[in-house]
Amino acid sequence: MKVRREKGRILMTAEWVVGYENGGHVLLPFGEVVFEDGAIVFVGHGFPGNVDQRIDCGAALIGPGFIDLDALSDLDTTVLGLDNQPAWKKGRVWPESYMQAGPREMYTPEELRWQKRYAFTRLIRNGITTALPIASLFYRAWGETWDEFEGAAEAASDLGLRVYLGPAYRSGNTYVKKAGEIAFHFDEPRGLAGLQEARRFCETFENTAGGLVRTMLSPDRIETCTPDLLRGTAQAVRDLDVPVRLHCCQSAFEYNSVLRLHGKSPPEWLDHLGFLSPRAILPHLTYISGVNGISHSAPDLDILANSGAALAHCPLVMARGGSMLQSLAGYRDRGIVIGMGTDTHPPDMILNMQMGLMTARLAGDAEKTSAxxxxTAATLGGARALGRDDLGRLVAGARADINVIALDDPAIGQVIDPIQTILLNGSGRDVRTVVIDGRIVMKNGAMPDCDPVAMRAQAQIQFDGMVAQYPDRTFEHPPVEEIFAPSFPIRQATS
Structure with missing residues (x-):
């Protein structure tokens, strides 16, 4: 069932409201937000007009919906790598034998479509109102398909989620040649065919579902793309005027591979190819010249800042892997647009903001980075990355994309400042109500026609089925229990 817009003029109020003035957020104690027909008409105190419905959210923060530039949209496989390392030995990279036999899909088409719908419910549950889906290609035959993204558009329309969609494509992949040695395989015609399919998807689905469904281009990782694929993508971005997302500078392996293959750092190479622009969104950017052991002399940050490209900061998944931005304030002060992404389970934007603040301070930005x-990155930064001045803020004329975060759970502690309190003690579980484009898509933690318990059970069944296939695609084909060893020895009950 499609979630429909509320009829008439709706007034929401709470102990705290995040308003917007002079280019930034402001806090309004006991403020009011009024929306009608999908747009905000008033933010402030003492609305003078008539309203058709009043919603008092009580001890809560009403704020703009979060914008997730790298939004988890599958059953997260990165969780399999938490304690199971190295990646080449644990199925995170295909063995040569698997690649030569012909990689296959590890899920059925129906499962892939269902996973998008399931993932979208989790995004909404965490207060995310605009999402750019991301999924792993490790368990795929090659790239993502038209069918699953047609299903994603249908799911977004039904659930009321604002999305930017585009199937991922690539020219190559890595594989394990021998123990500890990673090599590259390229199939450029396959990559270019993927680009053409993605371009056709954009032409077909752009600005559909009443404007909720927009499109983007999604070449996979920079090291798996050839020059012609990236040049062709850049031309498609110019022709279609859609955003493009490319994972970049996320590991020493990637950075050094690009240097070896192309003689330039990743930012240098993208700049050389004409790929960088204000339409480009680059997740991670944690491995940059001068930090993380990278000694290349390229002025990477300056190249990125001058291009207008945006960073999709995903601190949780990077911290789990042992890396972080070396200076969030340094990126910000150079003028790089900074938005946020989740990129892993849970797709909890509040947790990602918390981790981003902690890692920034661990990196030495204690006095330069605040809650x-x-x-701001999770709201205004994401909107700026998308070129949308009608998102990420609560102000008259903006779209009515709103989340309500409860402040009355004893676990959240005492409130001095609502933003600081959320970044100290909050969680995505504290999101109570979500409005997208004037549609109440979640109210008091519940979504229409959505059974989260049943969906979680179905997700576990699909995930277990995928994990069972790992021996076939893991170097030397060990059994599952050897690939994914338990934290502690398991002792079954004896009769």
């Missing part, structure tokens, strides 16, 4: 910086 407000991360909240």
């Amino acid at each position: 407000a910086d991360l909240y």
Whole structure:
């Protein structure tokens, strides 16, 4: 069932409201937000007009919906790598034998479509109102398909989620040649065919579902793309005027591979190919010249800042892997647009903001980075990355994309400042109500026609089925229990 817009003029109020003035957020104690026909008409105190419905959210923060530039949209496989390392030995990279036999899909088409719908419910549950889906290609035959993204558009329309969709494509992949040695395989015609299919998807689905469904281009990782694929993508971005997302500077392996293959750092190479522009969104950017052991002399940050490209900061997944931005404030002060992404389970934007604040301070930015910086990145920063001045803020004329975060759970502690309190003690579980384009898509933690318990059970069944296939695609084909060893020895009950 499609979620429909509320009829008439709706007034929401709470102990705190995040308003917007002079280019930034402001806090309004006991403020009011009024929306009608999908748009915000008033933010402030003492609305003078008539309303058709009043919603008092009580001890809560009403704020703009979060914008997720790298939004988890499958059953997350990165969780399999938490304690199971190295990646080449644990099925995170295909063995040569698997690649030569012909990689296959590890899920059925129906399962892939269902996973998008399931993932979208989790995004909404965490207060995310605009999402750019991301999924792993490790368990795929090659790239993502038209069918599953047609299903994603249908799911977004039904659930009321604002999305930017585009199937991922690539020219190559890595594989394990021998123990500890990673090599590259390229199939450029396959990559270019993927680009053409993605371009056709954009032409077909752009600005559909009443404007909820927009499109983007999604070449996979920079090291798996050839020059012609990236040049062709850049031309398609110019022709279609859609955003493009490319994972970049996320590991020493990637950075050094690009240097070896192309003689330039990743930012240098993208700049050389004409790929960088204000339409480009680059997740991670944690491995940059001068930090993380990278000694290349390229002025990477300056190249990125001058291009207008945006960073999709995903601190949780990077911290799990042992890396972080070396200076969030340094990126910000150079003028790089900073938005946020989740990129892993849970797709909890509040947790990601918390991790972003902690890692920034661990990196030495204690006096230069605040809770407000991360909240701004998750709202205004994402909107700026998308070129949308009608998202990420609560102000008359903006779209009515709103989340309500409860402040009355004893676990959240005492409130001095609502933003700081959320970044200290909050969680995605504290999101109570979500409005997208004037549609109440979640109210008091519940979504229409959505059974989260049943969906979680179905997700576990599909995930277990995928994990069972790992021996076939893992170097030397060990059994599952050897690939994914338990934290502690398991002792079954004896009769």
